[in-house]
Amino acid sequence: MSKELQLLVIHCTDTPPEREVTSDEIRHWHTDAPPQGRGWNQVGYTDMIHLDGHIENLVEFDNDNEVDLWEITNGAAGWNSIARHVVYVGGASKNRAPIDTRTPAQRDAILTYCKYMIFRYPKIKIAGHNDLNAGKACPSFNVARFLLANGVSAKNVYKSV
Numbered sequence: 001m002s003k004e005l006q007l008l009v010i011h012c013t014d015t016p017p018e019r020e021v022t023s024d025e026i027r028h029w030h031t032d033a034p035p036q037g038r039g040w041n042q043v044g045y046t047d048m049i050h051l052d053g054h055i056e057n058l059v060e061f062d063n064d065n066e067v068d069l070w071e072i073t074n075g076a077a078g079w080n081s082i083a084r085h086v087v088y089v090g091g092a093s094k095n096r097a098p099i100d101t102r103t104p105a106q107r108d109a110i111l112t113y114c115k116y117m118i119f120r121y122p123k124i125k126i127a128g129h130n131d132l133n134a135g136k137a138c139p140s141f142n143v144a145r146f147l148l149a150n151g152v153s154a155k156n157v158y159k160s161v
Contacts, residue, residue: 002066007083007158008117008126009076010110011045012091012139017101020051021089023058030074044075045087047113053105055113065121076132086113091140098137111150118156127158 013021028036030043048056061071067081075085088110090101102110114126128143130136144157 002068003081005065005067005082005084005121006123006125007079008114008124009079009083009085009129009132010114010126010139010143011075011085011087011129012101013048013087013089014092014096014098014138014140015090016092016094016096017090018051019089021048023048023056026058026087038074040074042073044073045085046071046073047084047086049086049088049106049109049113051089051103051106053103053109055109063120076129079132084117086110088139091138098140100141102141107146110146111152114147114152114156118152124156125158126152126156131159 015021026043026045026048030038030040033039043058046059046061048058050056059071059073062068072080073085074080075083088102088106091098093099117124126143126147129138131143144159147157148154
């Protein structure tokens with residue numbers, strides 16, 4: 001049974017600056033059996049934004065305003081049936097501390113992605129993973145502040161600053 005798409009959640013890969021991540025790595029991290037992976041049946045993200053700003057689709061979706069069972073990704077417990085998840089590569093220092101490592105190309109791509117989602121789904125709210133799950137640093141930047149500073153309407157921001 002599908003549910004209405006209500007939320008876009010932004011994540012980071014929790015990797016250091018300049019370390020690219022492949023879709024195969026994401027799949028292993030999420031779907032391999034523990035202890036190598038998390039043992040999930042699906043990856044956590046629909047799309048991934050690479051260091052150079054290009055967007056790679058990880059899980060197919062049909063572009064309607066419903067999240068079908070086959071479109072569900074495991075990005076934020078309790079929210080996945082109404083959400084689409086996008087991850088940018090980075091979000092950690094070389095010592096693995098949370099830090100905003102977004103490249104200019106990633107900033108542009110994230111903003112364009114969010115604005116497209118709002119155009120396509122006008123009622124959608126956009127959140128950082130940390131807005132939904134207390135104690136998480138992901139995505140290592142304040143999503144609401146970034147969106148509002150770049151012209152996104154407060155009605156589409158999940159949590160105000």
